[in-house]
Amino acid sequence: MSVPQVRRAVAALRGHAGRVNCVRWVRRRDGGELLEFKLCEIFSCVQLVKSIPLKGHTEAVFAVDAVCQSDEPDFNVLIASAASDSTVRIWSRHGSEAKCIEILQFGNGFVMDVCLSFLPGSDVFIQFQKVLILPGHEDWIRGVEWAVCGEDLFLASCAQDCLIRIWKVCTKLKQLPETEDDSIKLKENIFTVKDADTSYAVSLESVLAGHENWVYAVHWQPSFSKDGSIQQPMRILSASMDKTVIIWEPDKESGVWLEQVRVGEVGGNTLGFFDCQFSPDGSMIIAHAFHGALHLWKQATINKKEWTPEVVISGHFNSVEDVKWDPEGEFVISVGFDQTTRLFAPWKRKEETEVTWHEIARPQVHGYDLRCLAMIGRFEFVSGADEKVLRVFRAPKNFIENFSNVTGIPMEKLCSHVSMLKQFLILIGDMAVQPDEDEESFNTISNQYPEIYFQPLILTEPPPEDHLLQNTLWPEIQKLYGHGYEIFCVACNNSNTLLASACKASKKEHAAIILWSTSSWKKLQSLSFHNLTVTQLAFSPDDSFLLAVSRDRNWSLWRRENSSESGPVFTCCAYTDKNTAVHSRIIWSCDWTPDSKYFITGSRDKKVIIWGQCDLSVITEGNGLDSIKPCSTVLDAGDSVTAVGISRVLTPDGRYIVAVGLESGKIILYTWKQSGKEPTLADWTTGVEIDNSQSHALAVKRLCWRHHAGRAGHNDENSSKWLQLASCGADHCVKIFNVNRFAL
Structure with a gap:
């Protein structure tokens, strides 16, 4: 199986209401499909991509495995799921129907991992009945996985005792007759399966000691065998909290399992690896670190024992x-609650045409936790x-x-x-x-x-x-x-001379906006108006005004005056209060039109409003701003509005392009233009609603348009066609959207 060079996210599988704890491919000979877990507030369930919910667990589901019973197009799938309710449920899926066929009770035990497999020469699945306990590990077992080698079945297990154990399962008839010599023999555990005449022997094949901390995952290299024979070397990959990933392989002469390759981290502030996997052909290995990062290593073409780090998809956790x-x-550049600031840029591999971020x-x-940047x-x-x-x-x-x-x-x-x-x-x-x-x-x-x-x-x-x-x-x-509490928002003017910042506040004295000089880094002014936390700040494109929106459901507009050594830099020229406010809930976001004539606000009350001097005929130089009021009809976005952004590039017919982000994760693009003195609903036009598979899974936190037309990293022949929108969300994602402004 060839591995594509371009590595990027190709799809987002949405539908879970909580954290995804585990993913597994259904093992079949001609391909696979993805299984996901979700943690729900009331119950936990396993859900297939084809939207077949398997409900039954009463607590969080943490491990799953699935295997096909046949290679037919409408195949049967057996699924095992383990949850913190101390049960393992066995599910049978045929076509679009699925049901629980058995529940395995473990009392107060907590099942860390599950793995299904056929017994050698049998269509009977292991784990349907309790037949054997394999003692040996001295601490929690974190991972198990089966592998078929010819007519034998191997089980690898890893635990917090820092060890990996390999067990061999074969039919009792295959065992050699007992001899009376003094050779060392490993103890065999014999069991039989109900309704089957064959007996099976389980023996400890090897104990692998090399990790210096808990071993969290162990996986066999895929074989892709059709007749039961191994087509690739028999190898094991393990991941540990000691910040290393090890490839193990039996010696060709002695059969003793030895460490072949060790990769990992040196230094840093991470706490090791949670999981690991081989690529289908075994030429690459990937590991998942404690801090949410993926690590990828590739095997050298000439020196097979040399593995080098490769470019991999990364992001916030x-x-x-x-x-x-x-x-x-x-x-x-983005910031998040993972306490990091990250910089993303487009990149194109040599001899590749596709640009990836x-x-x-x-x-x-x-x-x-980082909350804002400018x-x-x-x-x-x-x-x-x-x-x-x-x-x-x-x-x-x-x-x-x-x-x-x-x-x-x-x-x-x-x-x-x-x-x-x-x-x-x-x-x-x-x-x-x-x-x-x-x-x-x-x-x-x-x-x-x-x-x-x-x-x-x-x-x-x-x-x-x-x-x-x-x-x-x-x-x-x-x-x-200068601030008395945690910083909540910050903004810089377009000439890069002023900073405005605000912090969390429950009183007016703490909700003041502070202005800073970027040349001297001195505090210039404190702007006091709001009674609760200012949630976002925005300078107008011409740097004449500063807009603030707040948890107190109001906005305030500050005009820049001719500064002097003793006079203020900004004065409040317009605002809403309990008598004039239109929004009835927290105003989360705001932005300006590129001509600085209008500004937009978005609130938890689902309303999006554009404000300004609605009578265009009275806008003259030096005219007061007392007439600022809604210039648009109230746009009902259908859900709590958490982010708004206006493009600095207009549509070909001169309409403003407005992006609205919702608490549900959806992003909707609208166009707006004032057509008369009185606002009408016809001023708004719905352009595009981002497809559900491409939108965020949780609340959109910020929307930011690229300042000019074109796509970063591309040499577009007609760059004026494209706009780019950056978004970030509570689902840990930063997304870059290409928007065709001629299609809006």
């Missing part, structure tokens, strides 16, 4: 709270977390060089402007290095990273997980103190 495009639209840097690894120019950002401090980060020179290598964007273009060149020079250390200084000084890395912690990399492709963990951090150049 908890809710993603915010995402932003860089000003030039070449990459996105990959994580190429992890600028920040924090000790608190870009300050192209290679600088500020982030806010569940602490009272804002932190500012700036890219090291090494990142910009690698970004150029990976994306193919020339360094000259990245540093084309004088201001960018000055920033680029600052990136390499605490003090700017002038162009006429020596080359050695120019190429040093920031002094904030001693070499023991930070090793500059030369990359031509996205880095593997171990490098992302340690060698792609950005130096922290500033901390901003």
Whole structure:
């Protein structure tokens, strides 16, 4: 089976209401289908992709296995599911019907894993009746898996005693007659199966000791045999909390199982591997780490014992709270409750035409859940977390060089402007290095990273997980103190001169917005109006206004005045209160139209409203903003609105493109244009509702349009056709959508 070089997400299987605990392929000779588990609030069940719910467990389901009874098109499938209700349920599925045929009770026992298989020379499934207990492990058994080798059946088990045990099951008739010599013999456990004449012998084949911590998973290399014979070497893959994955193989002469390959992590802040798998042809292995990351290694073509890290899909492993495009639209940065800041960029393999997105840097690894960020120019950002401090980060020179290598964007273009060149020079250390200084000084890395912690990399492709963990951090150049509680939102104006931030608040004095200077990092002003947490901030594209929306169900609009040494920078010029408010629930999100004439708000009350001076004839220079009111009819989105975003590029007929994200995970694209002095429902047009398989599984947290037309990483002949929308959600995902603006 050939393995495609382009690795990307091809589908999202939705339907679960809670965390997915386990996935398994149904084992059959001509292919497979995916099984998933879901954890529900009231009950747990197993669900097939074909939407056949198997309900019955009263607690969370944690392990599953399935195997086909025949190779017929309308095949029968036997499924075993283990749950924390101390039962294993056996299900039979035929076509579109499925039912529970047996329940195995384990008292107060907690079943960690299940695996089904045929007995040698029999159509009887093991685990239907209790026939044997195999003692040996001295701690919890975390994984089991069967493998067929000719007429014999092998079972591999792993446990928290750091050991792997291999058991052999064969028919008793096959055993050699007993002899009277002094050779060492392993104890055999004999059992028979009801309604079957054959007896079976189980013996301990080998004990594998090599891991130094709990062994969480053990898997056999796939054989793809049609006649019961092994077509590939008999090998075992194991994953452990000791941060290693080991390939085991029996010696050809002695038959003793030996460690052949060991890969894993060195250092870092991870806690080991939970699971692992072989690729179908055994040339690649993948492992799942404690912190949610996938690790992929590929076998060298010449030296078969050499395995090298490969590019793999990566992402957040908890809710993603915010995402932003860089000003030039070449990459996105996101933050989440997994306490990391991640940078994703498009990449195209050599001799490949498809562009895929990959994580190429992890600028920040924090000790608190991250909630918001804002870009300050192209290679600088500020982030806010569940602490009272804002932190500012700036890219090291090494990142910009690698970004150029990976994306193919020339360094000259990245540093084309004088201001960018000055920033680029600052990136390499605490003090700017002038162009006429020596080359050695120019190429040093920031002094904030001693070499023991930070090793500059030369990359031509996205880095593997171990490098992302340690060698792609950005130096922290500033901390901003001033808020009394956890930071909740932050925004930067378009000229990159001002920051606005707000924190969690239950009183007016704590809900104040703080303005900061990005040149001196000094606090400029405190804007007090709201009574509860300000949920989002947005500067108008022309930097004339600052918009704030809050949990108190109101918005406030602040106008920039001619600043002086003693005077304020912004003054409140419009707002809603209990008498004028339209929203009846928390306002979660807001954004501006590209011409700065209108702004949009989205609320938990399912309402989306566009605000501005509705009588276009009275908009004159210096005109007051007292007339700001809804310029659109209230758009009922059908669910709680958690994110809104307006594209800076209009439709060909001059309509604004509005993206609305819902608590259900759906994203809907609308177009809007004021057609008269009075708002009408006809002003709104539904463009596209993102397909259920492509939308988020949980609440959409943020929507952010690329500032200009075109697709990052593509050389589109007609770039004006495409727009790109970045979204992030509570389902741990960051998504990039290509939108054809001519189709809206």
